[in-house]
Amino acid sequence: MHNHAPEMPAGFTLRAFESVGSTNDVARELSSDPSYGNIVVWADSQCEGRGRSGRVWTSPAGNLYNTVLIRDVGALAQAASLSLVAAVAMGEAVARFLPDSGGLGYKWPNDLLFDRAKFCGILLESGQALGNNWVMIGSGVNLVRHPEDTPYPATNLKALGADVGAAVLLQAYVERLDHWIGRWRQSGIAAVRDAWLSRAVGLGEKIQARLADGQVLEGMFRDLDAHGVLILDVPGKGTRVISAGDVFFP
Structure with missing residues (x-):
């Protein structure tokens, strides 16, 4: 299936699948297994992908679908800011592969855009297992195709000139996520707020x-x-x- 599985940072375990209902659902099932630390669930496609507020996230093969479950996040009210952490981590990962990242932006609270066209959505869910709170960060990235029948502009990375596969982008993303979560644990949202605002779409408008x-x-x-x-x-x-x-x- 995945000939070139991405390498994960220390403390992260990768589980890869051809197809799942939802990567968030798989991560939730694994959350109670004490043999796992932080968990990365990656699938080639989803048949029940979802976005915020229960919306359907179209998930054809070829794009990147993943969920990263982070353990021991402390108070869940504070952990809600991890959506901004994830956006910055994904933005930095994607920027490596774009010919020009000037149009890359973050839309509050959970989307990544290029010239105001959406190519990535992020979904946070939380819970408790093994005596500690966890947060799941689900994300879908339009690598090679995007839905046409959306109420907002959409695009994909291939159309933007980024020739990157799912495995390579996933590795880059989790590496940056590990970095930013480390800073978030030390300083809270203050660590990532300026980085997010530097690419905030609509700021001052x-x-x-x-x-x-x-x-x-x-x-x-x-x-x-x-x-x-x-x-x-x-x-x-x-x-x-x-x-x-x-x-x-x-």
Whole structure:
């Protein structure tokens, strides 16, 4: 199946599959096995891939589908900022293979874009096993194809000139993730906040934020706070702090 399995950093165990329902589901099943430390689940395809809020993530063969389960993350409220950590790690990995990474950007809270077209989505899930909290970081990267029927622009790395296979990108990503999680454990989100903001799409511009209750707020994306929460300046309503929602660019 995988002729050239990627090498993992110390403390990470790789499990590779041709096809699974969802890499997050496999990682969850493995979370209670004490023989594993941090777990990387990689699949050529998924038949039940999912994104945030239960949305379907189209998962044809040829792209990169993986979940990294990180153990002993401490308080889960703080661990939510690992979506930003993962975005920066994936961004740095992808940038190695792009002819020009100038268009690479991070869309709050969990997407990677190139010239505002999405090529990667990240999904965090959390739980407890063996007496400690864990977080799963699921990500899907459009390597060679992307869905056409999306409500937002989409692209793939091949179309952007990046000739990189799933194994090579996965290795680069987990290496950068290991680095940034080490810094996150020492300093919290402060360690990664500046790196994320340096490529933040829409920063200082007018955006729309759709909240979980369906409310849509429009204002200027001013900053991230010390917890990775989006700060939005809404005309006539002052500053709003948004911890969960979907961002759109009008």
